[in-house]
Amino acid sequence: EKFCRDMPKIELHAHLNGSVSEQTIEKLLKRRAATSSSSSEQHGEAVATGCNIKPGNDLSLDDCFKKFSIIHQLCSDDESVYIITKDVIQEFAADNVKYLELRTGPKCNSTSNMTKSSYLKSVLQAIRDATTVKTSEIIVKLIISIDRAKPLQEAWENLQLAKQFRNFDVGREDMGDVIVGLDLSGHPSTTDVEKFIPVLQAARESSFKLTIHVSEIAGREDECRKLISLRPHRLGHATNLSTHPNQCIDIIQKILIQNIPLEICLTSNLMTSTIADLSSHHLQYWLDKKHQCIICTDDKGMFSTSLSKEFILASTTFNLSKEEVWSMSRNAVEHIFSSEHVKEQLRTMFATFICD
Ligand code: 5GP
Numbered sequence: 001e002k003f004c005r006d007m008p009k010i011e012l013h014a015h016l017n018g019s020v021s022e023q024t025i026e027k028l029l030k031r032r033a034a035t036s037s038s039s040s041e042q043h044g045e046a047v048a049t050g051c052n053i054k055p056g057n058d059l060s061l062d063d064c065f066k067k068f069s070i071i072h073q074l075c076s077d078d079e080s081v082y083i084i085t086k087d088v089i090q091e092f093a094a095d096n097v098k099y100l101e102l103r104t105g106p107k108c109n110s111t112s113n114m115t116k117s118s119y120l121k122s123v124l125q126a127i128r129d130a131t132t133v134k135t136s137e138i139i140v141k142l143i144i145s146i147d148r149a150k151p152l153q154e155a156w157e158n159l160q161l162a163k164q165f166r167n168f169d170v171g172r173e174d175m176g177d178v179i180v181g182l183d184l185s186g187h188p189s190t191t192d193v194e195k196f197i198p199v200l201q202a203a204r205e206s207s208f209k210l211t212i213h214v215s216e217i218a219g220r221e222d223e224c225r226k227l228i229s230l231r232p233h234r235l236g237h238a239t240n241l242s243t244h245p246n247q248c249i250d251i252i253q254k255i256l257i258q259n260i261p262l263e264i265c266l267t268s269n270l271m272t273s274t275i276a277d278l279s280s281h282h283l284q285y286w287l288d289k290k291h292q293c294i295i296c297t298d299d300k301g302m303f304s305t306s307l308s309k310e311f312i313l314a315s316t317t318f319n320l321s322k323e324e325v326w327s328m329s330r331n332a333v334e335h336i337f338s339s340e341h342v343k344e345q346l347r348t349m350f351a352t353f354i355c356d
Contacts, residue, residue: 018299085126
């Protein structure tokens with residue numbers, strides 16, 4: 001356990017609003033109670049109860065998406081977006097995460113006058129403030145999420161915002177652009193996902209990297225084929241490919257040949273019941289094929305986890321040695337969306353860790 005905590009780590013799949021911890025939720029509720037009437041205090045209590053997801057709860061994907069909308073209600077003004085971003089970064093840093101690619105979909109709220117643009121500015125200002133303090137040892141980059149459940153127009157808007165804010169000054173000019181990529185996520189049961197392909201293609205043409213959630217639920221092979229034809233730089237989850245290898249062999253081959261790394265989120269897959277149990281998790285299938293897998297948290301607040309806990313879970317479930325765990329952590333450097341310069345800095349930093 002201590003080894004996984006002490007080891008320097010890279011987090012590449014963390015949704016901002018899903019990463020908000022219980023402590024931050026309490027902070028937001030107090031702040032809300034101090035500024036509003038009793039009816040919204042009751043609302044706050046409902047929100048708090050709704051957010052209270054504990055390990056072991058038998059949740060479905062639908063339940064989780066309901067919880068996301070509750071958290072979104074709580075983070076519906078610029079200041080709360082700033083607070084959650086800063087807290088999430090500090091929590092990852094305290095877990096010895098040295099490089100974090102946070103992802104979020106910009107949101108607006110007419111009651112608080114929050115616009116998508118001001119939402120993004122709040123996130124970027126929090127990244128600047130959390131990473132430019134002397135004690136901070138974490139590099140933070142941003143991925144803009146496209147929600148597959150939202151209209152196409154929103155996806156185009158998000159790409160526009162990503163372009164507009166890509167080199168927002170977060171005080172680390174030597175580290176290159178702060179916005180490094182786009183992701184496609186959101187409720188996986190929504191259909192008609194092909195409509196987002198032109199946006200993702202345009203993002204690629206603008207030199208953004210792509211990471212795409214695929215195959216979280218069964219029966220989405222056709223959709224997965226189309227999305228993989230975009231040659232994304234990483235894939236999220238890919239849960240159901242190895243459970244139906246006959247139907248998916250061409251997809252599996254493509255992933256292997258194109259060497260597309262997989263972002264693996266063990267606790268999330270377990271708690272959303274997209275896998276039956278940890279021992280049947282697809283990580284083993286891909287490790288057996290010596291494919292690049294990156295251990296990630298997905299929604300550390302929602303699932304009460306941390307990156308260290310995910311590494312501990314991987315090592316105990318799949319009997320990984322310290323050397324294997326460390327090599328997974330170190331290899332993640334090669335799959336970050338930042339420049340070679342940033343990779344080199346991380347390689348140097350990781351080289352000082354003694355794996356014994
Ligand atoms: P946000 O973009 O609001 O900061 O982060 C929360 C959002 O991330 C959710 O509303 C959802 O769209 C997306 N998300 C978080 N976890 C998952 C997941 O496991 N699967 C999918 N498909 N989307 C997710």
